[in-house]
Amino acid sequence: MSFKFTEEQDMIRESVREFAQSKIAPIALQMEEAKEIPRDVIKGMAELGLMTCTADEKFGGPGLSAVSAGVIAEELARADCTGSTCVYYLVPASWGFLLNKYGTEQAKHEIFPKTLSGEWFLGIATTESDAGSDVGGTKTTIKPDGDGFVVNGEKMYISGVREAVTHGGGHVTIAHQTPERGTRGMTCFYLPLTAEGITPTYVDDLGREGISCGGFSIDNVKIPKHYIIGEENRGFYILHEGYEYARALITVICASAGLKSLENGMNYIKERKSFGKSLSQYQGINFKLSEHYTKLNMLRDWGYRALKTIDLEQEGKATRFETSKIVAMGKMFCSEWACDAINTVMQWQGAFGYSRECPDQAAWRAVRSFSLAEGSSEVMKMIVARELLGKKQY
Ligand SMILES: Cc1cc2nc3c(=O)[nH]c(=O)nc-3n(C[C@H](O)[C@H](O)[C@H](O)COP(=O)(O)OP(=O)(O)OC[C@H]3O[C@@H](n4cnc5c(N)ncnc54)[C@H](O)[C@@H]3O)c2cc1C
Incomplete structure (x- = not known):
């Protein structure tokens, strides 16, 4: 599969690059120190149409394709060595995609204007203290209650908790509605983190510190019926479409962060002299450059292929299974390959590479998170193996 970016995508790239290079790159490391993205940066991102960019025009959004969303992700990752704005962008884009596809009209009219303006955050909260990879092991429950639902349980290691609690918004969540039916009895819904009964806690993460990570307990939280996303008891299956969108964007983000780091490294090894020669003249160094550059470009291409497959699926030209497999094949290696490349660049830079001033160490910490988030x-290997072997042989 090969494709060319459209003129519109080239224009998106140009405007995001200009914004990200002038407004985000110079303050990236400061965002980590402050542990937040300045609100005027978020407002600027919103003005460019980046926040929940997957929302349809009907709800005030630009209704971008997955490939176009990837172009934005790539440019943010080039500019923000901490990855914080990438996460702040990719999570609402991916889960906005799910809400746009399966949410009720009422919920979309209520939520999208607030997320599109950058005021509210839209996140994803499936992980619990005792259930991460195994979403079926979720303990949180959702039960019909009067004309709405009541939710009880907890979520943990969730991005954007502080942002949603402080400025408004919420998370796409999943819980057991009919526990005896296992994963066939789980329901997806929107949970506002400003609701009565939500108590947040926070986790001190290793990287991408401009956006918070935390958890929350959910005690008898009432939600209206229109917050249910998709069919009741079908949440487990619906959820995967949001995850796949996020995974494809993450693949592009990792490739971009790694390639940006290699660019930093190339500048360094050309300048830095050791034993009478530039570091770039030693094969022990420049062979590594070739290897990482090749792998990261393969990753970038695969990330766009995954995004294109998502777009094709929306047109009925790719199946659910094709999308899951292609997406998983990219996400499987993205963190490892990007971390490996960035670690090499840190090594090239000697002691400076190990200092907090070096942007690459922040990029390494950010990209490392994507082997889990x-x-x-x-889990990506499980998806591909299951797809290749079939359910009976897996
Ligand atoms: C920075 C960060 C941000 C995050 N943000 C969010 C968020 O916004 N929302 C959200 O819902 N979650 C979020 N997560 C949680 C993330 O989705 C989980 O960490 C991930 O799904 C793994 O779950 P776990 O941590 O419970 O590990 P577990 O599922 O307990 O797994 C532990 C280890 O065992 C491996 N493993 C598990 N099962 C198998 C198996 N069958 N075969 C082989 N290996 C296996 C896993 O890959 C992992 O390495 C975030 C995590 C991080 C680090």
Whole structure:
């Protein structure tokens, strides 16, 4: 499969690059120190149409394709060595895609204007203290209650908790509605984190510190019926479409962060002299450059292929299974390959590479998270193996 970016995608790239290079790149490391993305940066992202960019025009969004969403992700990752704005962008884009496809009109009219303006955050909260990869092991429950539903349980290791609690918004969540039916009895819904009965807690993460990570307990939280996403008891299956969208964007983000780091490294090894020669003149160094550059470009291409497959699926030209497999094949290696490349660049830079001033160490910490976030590398291997062997032989 090969494709060319459209003129519109080239224009998107140009405007996001200009914004990200001038407004995000210079303050990226400061965002980590402050542990937040300045609100004027989020407002700027929203003005460019980046926040929940997958929302249809009907709800005020740009209704971008997955490939176009990938172009934005790539440019943010080039500019933000901490990955914080990438996460702040990719999570609402992916779960906005799910809400746009399966949410009720009422919920979309209520939520999208607020997320599109950058005021609210839209996240994903499936992980619990005792259930991460195994979503079926979720303990949280959702039960019909009067004309709505009542939710009880907890979620943990969730991105954007502080943002949603402080500025408004919520998370796409999943819970057991009919526990005796296992994963066939789970329901997906929107949970506002400002609701009565939500108590947040916070986790001190290793990277992408401009966006918070935390958890929350859910005690008898009432939600209206129109917050249910898709058919009741079908949530487990619906959820995967949001995850796949996020995984494909993450593949492009990892490739971009790695390639940006290699660019930093190339500048360094050309300048830095050791034993009378530039570091770039040693094969022990420049062979590594070739290897990482090749792998990261393969990853970038695969990330766009995954995004294109998602677009094709929406047109009925790719199946659910094709999308899942192609997406998982990219996400499986994205963190590992990007971490490996960035670690090499840190090594090239000697002691400076190990200092907090070096942007590459922040990029390494950010990219490392993606071997877990939105589905671990091992889970990606499970998806591909299951697809190849069939359910009976797996
Ligand atoms: C920075 C960060 C941000 C996150 N943000 C969010 C978020 O916004 N929303 C959200 O819902 N979650 C979020 N997560 C959680 C993430 O989705 C989970 O960490 C991930 O799904 C793995 O779950 P777990 O941590 O419970 O590990 P477990 O599922 O307990 O797995 C532990 C280890 O065992 C491996 N493993 C599990 N089962 C198998 C198997 N069958 N075969 C082989 N290996 C296996 C896993 O790959 C992992 O390496 C985030 C995580 C991080 C690190």
